[in-house]
Amino acid sequence: MIEFLFFALVAAGAGWLLRRKHRQRVAAGPAAGIPGMARRPAGEGRWRPGRVHAEAGAARWQPGRGPAVPLAGAREGSVRAPSVREGLAINPGSRIVACAAGDGGPDVEIAVMPPDLPELLKAVPAVPGGTP
Numbered sequence: 001m002i003e004f005l006f007f008a009l010v011a012a013g014a015g016w017l018l019r020r021k022h023r024q025r026v027a028a029g030p031a032a033g034i035p036g037m038a039r040r041p042a043g044e045g046r047w048r049p050g051r052v053h054a055e056a057g058a059a060r061w062q063p064g065r066g067p068a069v070p071l072a073g074a075r076e077g078s079v080r081a082p083s084v085r086e087g088l089a090i091n092p093g094s095r096i097v098a099c100a101a102g103d104g105g106p107d108v109e110i111a112v113m114p115p116d117l118p119e120l121l122k123a124v125p126a127v128p129g130g131t132p
Contacts, residue, residue, distance in 0.1 A: 034120050036112035037090050047089045054123030074099040076124045
């Protein structure tokens with residue numbers, strides 16, 4: 001009987017902490033940037049979670065950990081659905097935007113959900129002859 005009382009107190013304490021954290025997140029408002037995953041160089045390496053920020057016309061990729069990657073010279077080359085293998089690492093319903101680096105650096109692929117795709121395409125201009 002004492003165990004049930006102990007577990008009820010632990011559950012009540014955990015619920016209180018979770019509600020408190022949720023209220024703090026709601027009060028802070030939505031996070032800036034476009035959520036998604038990216039890999040650089042394109043076609044290789046791991047998908048890393050982060051956000052694309054496009055302030056003052058200079059887009060940059062801010063991974064969850066590590067320094068920001070500037071996308072100032074990047075141009076959107078194509079938009080495609082993920083392959084089955086990529087769908088295991090990222091959300092299979094997402095869309096992958098392949099960006100060609102304009103500064104001679106490695107290309108980058110950014111995966112975002114379909115509602116965020118138009119905002120990303122505005123942040124990264126299209127290559128002439130690429131997808132509209």
